[in-house]
Amino acid sequence: MATKFGQFLIDKKKITEEQLTRALSSQSEEQIEFGQIALSLEKMKPNQVDMLHKAMTEENHAEKSIGEVAVELNFISSNDLHEILEMEEALNNKVGRILAMSGYITQAEIDKCLKEFNELPNT
Numbered sequence: 001m002a003t004k005f006g007q008f009l010i011d012k013k014k015i016t017e018e019q020l021t022r023a024l025s026s027q028s029e030e031q032i033e034f035g036q037i038a039l040s041l042e043k044m045k046p047n048q049v050d051m052l053h054k055a056m057t058e059e060n061h062a063e064k065s066i067g068e069v070a071v072e073l074n075f076i077s078s079n080d081l082h083e084i085l086e087m088e089e090a091l092n093n094k095v096g097r098i099l100a101m102s103g104y105i106t107q108a109e110i111d112k113c114l115k116e117f118n119e120l121p122n123t
Contacts, residue, residue, distance in 0.1 A: 023098040032091045034066045043080045
């Protein structure tokens with residue numbers, strides 16, 4: 001969704017393609033992964049994270065999220081998954097927040113555009 005919203009901002013002439021590229025690059029560099037969060041919350045052990053990463057390469061898990069597979073393998077409960085995902089959301093910057101922190105657009109403008117974007121059909 002970040003790329004779609006970013007393209008929406010470009011189309012609205014709120015940011016440039018270069019600014020979006022920089023924000024997406026920053027976002028991917030700072031991304032904290034599911035396994036790191038699960039370890040820090042002591043929801044999984046290091047060997048489970050390794051086994052989970054291996055399982056994610058298997059064809060029968062291709063369409064599943066890493067959290068779904070962790071629950072399926074009984075490494076975590078669905079409550080643990082919810083807690084990990086909440087932490088992941090809180091820790092990982094969204095592209096709009098990065099654009100605003102970089103001074104490319106105001107947070108108020110991001111909020112206004114996001115509302116408009118979410119009201120579009122098929123987003």
